[in-house]
Structures are given as C-alpha cells and as structure tokens.
Amino acid sequence: MKSSSLQKRLGLGLTLGMTLLWLGATVGAWLVVQHELNEAFDSALEETAQRILPLAVLEISNREEPAEAQHIATLKMHKEYLTYLVRDAKGEILMQSHDANPKIFNQQPSEGFTTTEKYRLYGASALRGTLFIEIAEPLGHRREAAREALFALLLPLLALIPISLLGTWLFVRISLRSVLAYRRAVEARGVGDLSPIKVAQLPAEIDPLADAVNHLLERLRKALEAERSFTANSAHELRTPLAATLAQIQRLRHEAPDGPLQVRAAKIESALRALARLSEKLMQLAKAEGGGLLSEAPQDLIPLLAHGVDEWNHSSGHRVELQLPAQPHVYSAIDPDAFGILLRNLIENALKYGAADQPVEVSLTGDALLRVINGGPAVPESVLQHLTERFVRGHSEISGSGLGLAISKTIAQGVGATLTLASPATGRKEGFEVSVQFCAHGQ
Numbered sequence: 001m002k003s004s005s006l007q008k009r010l011g012l013g014l015t016l017g018m019t020l021l022w023l024g025a026t027v028g029a030w031l032v033v034q035h036e037l038n039e040a041f042d043s044a045l046e047e048t049a050q051r052i053l054p055l056a057v058l059e060i061s062n063r064e065e066p067a068e069a070q071h072i073a074t075l076k077m078h079k080e081y082l083t084y085l086v087r088d089a090k091g092e093i094l095m096q097s098h099d100a101n102p103k104i105f106n107q108q109p110s111e112g113f114t115t116t117e118k119y120r121l122y123g124a125s126a127l128r129g130t131l132f133i134e135i136a137e138p139l140g141h142r143r144e145a146a147r148e149a150l151f152a153l154l155l156p157l158l159a160l161i162p163i164s165l166l167g168t169w170l171f172v173r174i175s176l177r178s179v180l181a182y183r184r185a186v187e188a189r190g191v192g193d194l195s196p197i198k199v200a201q202l203p204a205e206i207d208p209l210a211d212a213v214n215h216l217l218e219r220l221r222k223a224l225e226a227e228r229s230f231t232a233n234s235a236h237e238l239r240t241p242l243a244a245t246l247a248q249i250q251r252l253r254h255e256a257p258d259g260p261l262q263v264r265a266a267k268i269e270s271a272l273r274a275l276a277r278l279s280e281k282l283m284q285l286a287k288a289e290g291g292g293l294l295s296e297a298p299q300d301l302i303p304l305l306a307h308g309v310d311e312w313n314h315s316s317g318h319r320v321e322l323q324l325p326a327q328p329h330v331y332s333a334i335d336p337d338a339f340g341i342l343l344r345n346l347i348e349n350a351l352k353y354g355a356a357d358q359p360v361e362v363s364l365t366g367d368a369l370l371r372v373i374n375g376g377p378a379v380p381e382s383v384l385q386h387l388t389e390r391f392v393r394g395h396s397e398i399s400g401s402g403l404g405l406a407i408s409k410t411i412a413q414g415v416g417a418t419l420t421l422a423s424p425a426t427g428r429k430e431g432f433e434v435s436v437q438f439c440a441h442g443q
C-alpha cells in the first residue's frame with residue numbers, strides 16, 4: 001500500500017472537520033437570527049397598526065358620508081412598504097393607503113397575525129368590532145434579510161477553507177521538521193556508517209522509534225565488527241604459519257633431487273603462495289568493510305597515485321602510464337591506505353588480464369575521476385555485471401581469488417565514490433576500463 005502523507009491527511013481532515021462544524025454553527029445561528037428577525041418585524045407591524053387605528057377611527061367618524069372609501073393621499077408619491085385597509089365588519093372598505101391592493105387582504109377582516117403566500121398581515125379592531133384595520137407587509141423583505149444573514153455567516157468559510165489548508169500544511173511542516181531532518185540524516189548515511197543517528201528534539205511519538213533504530217544499528221555494528229575482526233584475525237594468524245611452511249617447502253624443493261619429488265614440491269609451493277595471496281586479499285576485504293576508510297583531512301590524490309604507479313613500474317617493467325591533471329592538487333577524503341589498496345587491485349588486474357603488448361593507462365582528472373584502462377579482448381556485458389561480486393572471476397587461465405574488484409568496490413562505496421566497469425573501454429573497440437569517481441574536495 002502506498003504510504004500517504006501525514007501533512008495531506010491532517011490538512012484535509014482538519015479543514016473538512018472545521019467546515020462541517022462551521023456549517024452546523026451557521027445553521028444554528030441562522031435559525032436563531034431568523035426567529036428574532038420575525039419577532040422584530042411582527043412587533044413593528046403591530047405597533048404601526050395600533051398607531052394608525054385611532055387616527056382612522058377619528059377621521060371616519062368625522063365624515064359626512066361614512067360609507068365611501070377614501071384613498072389617503074400622500075405628500076409625495078412613493079412606493080409603499082406597508083399598506084393598510086380600514087374596513088367595517090361586513091368587509092366594506094372605508095379607507096385605504098394609496099398603494100393598497102385589496103386583493104392581498106383576507107376576504108373578511110380578522111384580528112391578529114396571518115401569513116399568506118406573499119404577505120404577513122396583522123389585523124386589529126376598534127369600536128367593539130365594527131371597524132377593522134389590517135396592515136400588510138410583503139414577506140420578500142423578511143426573506144431577503146434572512147438570506148443576507150445566511151450569506152454573512154457563510155462568507156467567512158470561503159476564506160477559512162484555504163487558510164485552514166495552508167495553515168495546517170505549514171504547521172505540520174514546521175512540527176515535522178525534526179522528523180524530516182532525521183530522514184535526511186538516515187538517507188545521507190554512507191554504506192559503512194552504522195554509528196547512532198543523532199537528531200535533536202524529535203516529537204515524543206517518534207523519539208522511541210529513533211531510539212529503537214539506534215539500538216538496532218548498535219547491534220548490527222557489533223555483529224559486523226565481530227565478523228570482520230574474525231576474518232581479519234584469521235587471515236593475520238594464517239600469515240606466520242604460511243610463511244614458515246613456505247620457507248620449509250622451498251628448502252625441501254632445493255634439497256630434493258630432480259624428479260617427481262621436485263615437481264610435487266613445486267606444486268605445493270605454488271599452492272601455498274595462492275593461499276598466502278588469498279589470506280592477504282581477505283585481510284584487505286576486512287579492512288575495506290571496516291570503518292576508517294575516510295580520512296579526517298582531505299588527501300591530495302596526486303602524490304598517492306604517483307607513488308602507487310611508481311611502485312608497480314619498478315616491479316613490472318614500466319608498463320603503467322600515468323596521466324595527471326593540469327592542476328597541482330586533487331583532494332578527496334579517502335584514507336591513504338584504502339586508496340593504496342584500491343589502486344593496487346586495479347593495476348594488478350590490468351597488468352594480469354590486459355594484453356601484454358599494450359600499456360596500462362592510469363589517469364586522474366581535475367574533478368577526481370580515476371581511470372585504469374588496459375587492452376585485451378572485451379568482456380561481455382553479462383559477465384561484466386557480476387565481476388564486482390565476491391569470489392566471482394571471469395573465464396581466465398590466470399589464477400586469482402575473485403576478490404580484487406569486490407575489495408575495490410567496497411572501498412569506493414565506503415568513501416562515497418562510484419566504481420564503474422566498462423568493456424570495451426570508452427572510445428575504444430576493445431579493452432577494459434575501471435573508473436572511480438571520488439567526491440572532489442575543494443581546498
């Protein structure tokens with residue numbers, strides 16, 4: 001299952017929750033507001049009727065012909081908001097406001113509040129139920145007020161949703177900063193780095209996890225160290241008895257008369273030499289897998305390289321050609337011993353497996369790319385892929401243990417460099433190329 005982002009989940013969840021709560025609160029508030037508005041409007045309506053009624057009674061009783069309806073003239077023509085009718089008990093209109101439409105009123109005058117489709121009506125009576133006044137107020141006005149109140153309550157939600165999303169996103173991001181730092185610290189680890197991971201102030205929920213990881217790392221480190229020191233110690237312990245046996249067998253070979261005994265002694269001697277080489281390679285591998293591949297101060301690779309190549313040239317009849325960059329120094333944080341082991345294994349291979357009539361080209365560029373190239377038939381891709389594994393060898397008559405490239409690769413990984421094999425060598429039709437890209441250090 002794909003893991004989902006805590007930030008996204010919290011952002012959406014909190015925003016959704018807040019929106020729902022807000023909507024609930026809005027509905028509640030709106031109902032209360034509507035109720036109060038109705039009450040206020042009703043009381044205004046009632047008040048107006050009570051005010052007009054005595055005036056109307058006075059006016060009508062002063063008339064000469066009381067039965068005639070009268071439109072009340074206004075001082076200025078305007079659209080009336082409240083309209084009223086004054087009728088007698090039979091429903092005859094005695095007086096009406098100038099805009100009043102008799103159709104909107106009840107057939108028979110009645111007292112108290114009534115609601116029709118479009119109007120709210122209020123009726124009151126005077127002179128013992130012989131004179132009625134009714135006032136009509138269009139409902140549209142109340143509805144508009146209620147609608148506006150609803151909008152006023154809902155409008156902030158539009159702004160609140162993005163603010164809540166952004167706020168949660170930012171807040172979670174800030175809160176999880178130490179967790180992200182922890183993740184980066186884990187990601188930035190080199191392969192061989194098993195020291196405890198220290199990150200300040202992790203959240204209480206995650207802190208125990210970090211502790212557990214550190215415990216695990218510690219146990220892993222101890223187990224690996226035990227394994228490594230066993231390899232290194234065994235290889236070291238083998239050295240002396242191997243050397244002693246080798247000396248004995250050499251003496252035996254010299255002393256033995258020519259014949260089958262000589263041949264057998266020579267075979268034992270070469271087997272012992274192979275064994276000594278294997279134990280030497282095992283020690284190198286143990287060192288490559290152990291810590292301490294990085295040096296404290298950046299090392300200048302140029303003198304290290306020149307020295308290494310020189311050593312080989314003395315023993316191999318000057319077949320190694322060295323190409324150095326124009327700049328005087330190339331720094332990288334690799335332990336000089338580890339660099340020596342890496343270089344020795346690569347040059348040894350190139351001399352051993354490369355075409356004997358072609359030189360071995362060793363070059364270093366200004367941005368710390370080391371290349372060892374030799375001639376000879378190209379190695380097929382399928383074989384090439386596995387050569388850096390332990391004890392894997394190509395189809396070769398030449399003896400070897402299959403550890404050289406594994407050692408080189410382990411050292412490269414341990415110092416954060418990348419080792420790549422290529423065959424044929426770049427820009428050639430045949431040959432073999434090993435390139436190691438170190439992390440260059442400016443100094």
Ligand SMILES: Nc1ncnc2c1ncn2[C@@H]1O[C@H](COP(=O)(O)OP(=O)(O)OP(=O)(O)O)[C@@H](O)[C@H]1O
Pocket residue numbers: 281345349350351353354374376379387388392393394395396399400401402403404405406432
């Ligand atoms: N420069 C090279 N040119 C051609 N083939 C090579 C080269 N380097 C390595 N190989 C092939 O890769 C195989 C593995 O090399 P590696 O150095 O790991 O082991 P080895 O040389 O056989 O033994 P060891 O180095 O442990 O004594 C070799 O057997 C060889 O076939």
Ligand SMILES: [Mg+2]
Pocket residue numbers: 345348349400403404405
């Ligand atoms: Mg080798």
